Amino acid sequence: MNYRVNPRNNDKLSILGFGCMRFAKDEKEVEKQIIYAIENGVNYFDTAYIYPNSEVILGRVLAKGYRERVKVATKMPPYFIKTYEDLDKVFNEELRRLQTDYIDYYFIHMLTDINIWSRLVEIGILKWIDEKKKKGQIINIGFSYHGGREEFIKLIDIYDWEFCMIQYNYLDENNQAGKNGLEYATSKGLPVMIMEPLRGGRLVTSLPKEVYQVFENAHAKRSPAEWALRWIWNHPEVTTVLSGMNSQEMIEENIKAASEVRANSFTEQDFELFKKVRQILNEKIQIPCTGCNYCLPCPKGVDIPTCFSCYNDRIIEGKIMAVGKYIMNTSLKTKANNASLCSKCGICEKHCPQKISIREELSKVTKSMEGFYYKPARFFIKRFMKL
Missing domain, CATH: 3.20.20.100 (NADP-dependent oxidoreductase domain)
Incomplete structure (x- = not known):
C-alpha cells in the first residue's frame, strides 16, 4: 500500500x-x-x-x-x-x-x-x-x-x-x-x-x-x-x-x-x-462547456457551468440521477443558482471562449431538469434542511 x-x-x-x-x-x-x-x-x-x-x-x-x-x-x-x-x-x-x-x-x-x-x-x-x-x-x-x-x-x-x-x-x-x-x-x-x-x-x-x-x-x-x-x-x-x-x-x-x-x-x-476517452464522451455531450467560468459572475446568480455539467451528466448518470445532482448542486442553497433564474441578458455569451449560445442552452436545461416535480421537491427538501 x-x-x-x-x-x-x-x-x-x-x-x-x-x-x-x-x-x-x-x-x-x-x-x-x-x-x-x-x-x-x-x-x-x-x-x-x-x-x-x-x-x-x-x-x-x-x-x-x-x-x-x-x-x-x-x-x-x-x-x-x-x-x-x-x-x-x-x-x-x-x-x-x-x-x-x-x-x-x-x-x-x-x-x-x-x-x-x-x-x-x-x-x-x-x-x-x-x-x-x-x-x-x-x-x-x-x-x-x-x-x-x-x-x-x-x-x-x-x-x-x-x-x-x-x-x-x-x-x-x-x-x-x-x-x-x-x-x-x-x-x-x-x-x-x-x-x-x-x-x-x-x-x-x-x-x-x-x-x-x-x-x-x-x-x-x-x-x-x-x-x-x-x-x-x-x-x-x-x-x-x-x-x-x-x-x-x-x-x-x-x-x-x-x-x-x-x-x-x-x-x-x-x-x-484518456484523450481518446474524453473525445468519445465529448462527442456525446450536448453542451460543449469546459467549465472555464469565463461566463461568470451571472447578474442573476446562475451557476452556468454547474447547470451545464448536470445536464450533460444524463449520458452517464441517466436523467433521474442527473436531476437529483442538479437539485443538490444548484438548489439546496440559501440562494439558489439554477438555470431558470436566467434573465436572458446575454452578458455571459460575450465572454464564452466556446461561443456557446448560453441563453438557449439554459432554456434547454430548465425544460429538462426543472419539470413539474422540481419546485415541490426543492421546497420540501430546503424546508427539511432549514435552508
Whole structure:
C-alpha cells in the first residue's frame, strides 16, 4: 500500500480509502472485507451519520482491536443542526455508534455554500469545535463539498479548515470544484480526500461501448475502474481516494493498484488514452462547456457551468440521477443558482471562449431538469434542511 502524508499533522494516510456508504448486505462478509483491507494497509475509513447502519457496523468491527490502526472519518449533517444542543446530540450518537471516544477526521457534511456555514456559526459551532478539539474528541475538522468552483474557493477561505473532500474523476476534471479547486485547496496546505472516483460505479458500468473498446485495446491490461483510479492517483495533490468497495474482488483489485501507483507517473501513452476517452464522451455531450467560468459572475446568480455539467451528466448518470445532482448542486442553497433564474441578458455569451449560445442552452436545461416535480421537491427538501 502506498501512503501520502497529511501536511498539517504528518499522518500517513493510505491512498486508497474505504468508503463505507455502500457496504455489502451480509455483515459477516463486511467484517471480513474491512479486516482484510486493514491487514493489507488501508488505514482510512469514511462513513457518515446518515449512511444507514454504516457507523454501527464499522464501530463493531473496529472495536475488535482495530481502532488504533486506522483513521476514522465521519460527518455531521448541517440540516439536522437547529440548536447548539443538536451539535452534541449528533456527535455523541456518532461516538456511540462507532464505539470510540474521538474522530480523526470530522466533516461538515455536504457544505453547500457560505450561508449554511454562517448559520452554523450563529448557532455556535466555532466554540463547539474548539471545545471538542481541546478535549481530543475531534482531531481534524473539514468539510465535504458538491457544487461549483467559485463557492468552493470561498468556503476554503472562510475558515481555517484542516482538510476537505471533493468529487473528482476524469469526467469531472473541470466540473464542480474541479482541478482548479483541487490545486487551490492544496496551495492552502489542505489534504484533499476524493469521493466518487467512479461516479458510484457508473464509470465502470455505464460508459459508451466505444470507451470500453479504448480501455480494451490499451497498452496495459487494466479494468476501467483501475484506469479511473490511476488517473486520480497520478495527481500529487490528492491525498486519499475513497472507494465504496463491497466485494472481495473489488478490494483486492484496488489494493493491488494502490500498491503499485506513483504520482506523476503517467506516460504519454496513458495521457493519450484518456484523450481518446474524453473525445468519445465529448462527442456525446450536448453542451460543449469546459467549465472555464469565463461566463461568470451571472447578474442573476446562475451557476452556468454547474447547470451545464448536470445536464450533460444524463449520458452517464441517466436523467433521474442527473436531476437529483442538479437539485443538490444548484438548489439546496440559501440562494439558489439554477438555470431558470436566467434573465436572458446575454452578458455571459460575450465572454464564452466556446461561443456557446448560453441563453438557449439554459432554456434547454430548465425544460429538462426543472419539470413539474422540481419546485415541490426543492421546497420540501430546503424546508427539511432549514435552508
